[in-house]
Amino acid sequence: MSTPTADLKSALQGDIPRINVRNHLKILGAFTDLIESISKHDGWTREEFFQRSTYRLQLWVEKVINVGDEGQQPLQARELPPLDVAMALHSLMLSPARYFEDSELRFRQLKRMEEYPLAMVVDALGTDNSKYSRLENHPAPEHWRIHTGLQYDAIDSMQNDTTRSVTCPACQEAVLVSWRGDRGFSAADFHHTCPKCRIALTHDVLRAGKFFASLNRAREDPKLCLPNTAILLRGELGVTSRCSNIVNEVWKCFESENGKLTRLEDIAALSATERCSIMEYIAKTLSSPQSILIPENVPLLLRAFEHSYPFTQDIVDALRHQYQFMQIIHDEGWSQSTSKPSDDDLDAAYAEYAEFLQRIAIQVSSGCCDLYPVFSRSPPARRVHPPKRYTNVVWEGPFVREALRVAQIPES
Numbered sequence: 001m002s003t004p005t006a007d008l009k010s011a012l013q014g015d016i017p018r019i020n021v022r023n024h025l026k027i028l029g030a031f032t033d034l035i036e037s038i039s040k041h042d043g044w045t046r047e048e049f050f051q052r053s054t055y056r057l058q059l060w061v062e063k064v065i066n067v068g069d070e071g072q073q074p075l076q077a078r079e080l081p082p083l084d085v086a087m088a089l090h091s092l093m094l095s096p097a098r099y100f101e102d103s104e105l106r107f108r109q110l111k112r113m114e115e116y117p118l119a120m121v122v123d124a125l126g127t128d129n130s131k132y133s134r135l136e137n138h139p140a141p142e143h144w145r146i147h148t149g150l151q152y153d154a155i156d157s158m159q160n161d162t163t164r165s166v167t168c169p170a171c172q173e174a175v176l177v178s179w180r181g182d183r184g185f186s187a188a189d190f191h192h193t194c195p196k197c198r199i200a201l202t203h204d205v206l207r208a209g210k211f212f213a214s215l216n217r218a219r220e221d222p223k224l225c226l227p228n229t230a231i232l233l234r235g236e237l238g239v240t241s242r243c244s245n246i247v248n249e250v251w252k253c254f255e256s257e258n259g260k261l262t263r264l265e266d267i268a269a270l271s272a273t274e275r276c277s278i279m280e281y282i283a284k285t286l287s288s289p290q291s292i293l294i295p296e297n298v299p300l301l302l303r304a305f306e307h308s309y310p311f312t313q314d315i316v317d318a319l320r321h322q323y324q325f326m327q328i329i330h331d332e333g334w335s336q337s338t339s340k341p342s343d344d345d346l347d348a349a350y351a352e353y354a355e356f357l358q359r360i361a362i363q364v365s366s367g368c369c370d371l372y373p374v375f376s377r378s379p380p381a382r383r384v385h386p387p388k389r390y391t392n393v394v395w396e397g398p399f400v401r402e403a404l405r406v407a408q409i410p411e412s
């Protein structure tokens, strides 16, 4: 039997204190203010800002928190993410399945955070909501600059950091490219010639490069899998063998006569002959009659390569969506005033969220595959996180268990 909604509500109130909900709304307000401050500068676009924030999140994950001597220690004060990185991190964590896969397989350093570093971010926010104002004598800005070479503050970085680094997928040369200008990195028609191997770097080439690099890594290490295949793709086989089978099948589609992968330059030439992008060529090859992959699964398999960042989730797109949602919260006054939410508002939100969890739990216990994801200790209000509906997805792992735990339904 499931727990009555009233009991569930009081359990939630114990589990997720009001202060956490208020703090969560406070940082959403700070993110909104930060994004809106971008439009006050001539020539700055939100799109470029989201691209930059995603790149800076990548640097934070790869260069700031990926430090050997910390082991699995929780985040340290000097690792406080810049505010725009905190915003992108929030978007990264909003897709539980993809975040779970990334933190298990690709970026294990993400596991140093048990949950979103809410208290750390809120502590650094003072009265000026669009930036951290409590950073005097704080170790984070210096630590960030040493490890990334970039400005810590998001606005200072927009102003002063004019280039980003791109690794050429053909020769591995680190190439500095401009953010702005006609064909800067954030433009859809981004185009830059690699100074070493002369390949034309475009978003299409970078995406294809990311695809082949992932394929190579997954082929070499049986513990790795291609993005989205550990959790999201359904199959008859167990997860581990299913993942390596997928890797082998994908590999066969692009294997050359010497047993290695066909060179990226050669695949670029083939796609040019067929007058399609390299990613379209890859999709066509994976769906060809010679491939035993299920054609309907190919778009899902390739989804993680439709953007040129190393995360499984498309963070730039997630930021666009998150911004729309944050604007609603902001316009309703939830994230910008000290009087809202009142205790009564919060009480209603807890009740609403308890009902929502109850519905998930009933679906889980009846074996229905049509589920909502939940994230461990997420805020108790749909006003804070609108539930996103995932249809026909089998959910495994901690998210379903969390729903069962919160609703006190034993796992079958």
Ligand SMILES: [Zn+2]
Pocket (backbone or CB within 6 Å): 168, 169, 170, 171, 172, 173, 194, 195, 196, 197, 198, 199
């Ligand atoms: Zn090159």
